[in-house]
Amino acid sequence: MTLIVFAGLFAACSNNSKSDKIVDNDSAKNGKAEVTTPIKTILFFGTSLTAGYGLEPTEAYPAVIQQKIDAEKLPYKVINGGLSGETSAAGKARIDWLLKQKIDVFVLELGSNDGLRGLPVLETAKNLQSIIDKVKAKYPDVKIVIAGMQMPPSMGAKYTSDFKNIFPQLAEKNNAALIPFLLDKVGGVAKLNQADGIHPTAEGDKILADNVWVVLKPLL
Incomplete structure (x- = not known):
């Protein structure tokens, strides 16, 4: 911190007092005070897909969502x-x-690791509901907002069907918005993985962010 001599400090305080008077006078003339919009919080809660495994932090899809929010000048911050x-x-x-921190929008992206491990579908659904x-x-x-996920056919027809149905069922039960499939247009495409x-x-x-944004934006 820069040290300021007493004389300089006194002068600065005098100038600040004058500035305060000017601002007060302008506010009185206009008859209105400046209003700031509170910033709301969006929590993305999920797996390595949300964490951005193998990517720079700014490349993970939640960070891309923040860029879209900032471009729209919306009062939200992404966690x-x-x-x-x-x-x-x-x-x-x-x-x-x-x-522990205030949450205004909650985006849930969990379940894929359960599916890849072949864990019981009912157990996964119960945990997500909790x-x-x-x-x-x-x-x-x-x-x-609930992000839908799907399993590869190798997990078996019944398992893949039951797993896929977890997410729309949870969305309907909880009056939540649904992203039908987070990895739409990306899953199975070699050049995008x-x-x-x-x-x-x-x-x-970036495509994941687009998949999320089309569902998330109307809620903001």
Whole structure:
């Protein structure tokens, strides 16, 4: 911090006082005070897909959503609550810590790691509902968005069908907005995925952001 001599400090204080008077006079003339819009919070809660595995933080789709928000001059800030390897059970245990801050919009992207491990569909659905219940109990006015996920055919026809149905069912039950399939136009497209074939590239995450934005924007 720069040290300021007494004389300079005195002069600065005198100038500030004059400026305050000018502002006050202008406000009195206009008859209105400047109003600031409070910033609301969007929490993205999910797996490595949300965390942006293998990407720069600015390339993960929640960060791209923040860029879209800023371009629209909307009063929202994005918090990326993604964690690589997260299951629905682990998410249920972790959500309480993140709810210490006020949440206005909650985007839930969990379940894919459950599916890849072949965990029971009913167990995944129950855990996701528990997470939603915790969020709604803490913030009753929160707007909820659920990101739908799908499993590859190798998991079996019945399992893939039952898993896919988790998300629209949860959305209907909780009056939540639904992203039908987060990885739409990206899943299975080699050039849009990293070498592991699972996690999108930066270009892929831009498409994920578009998939989310078309559902999220009307809620803001």
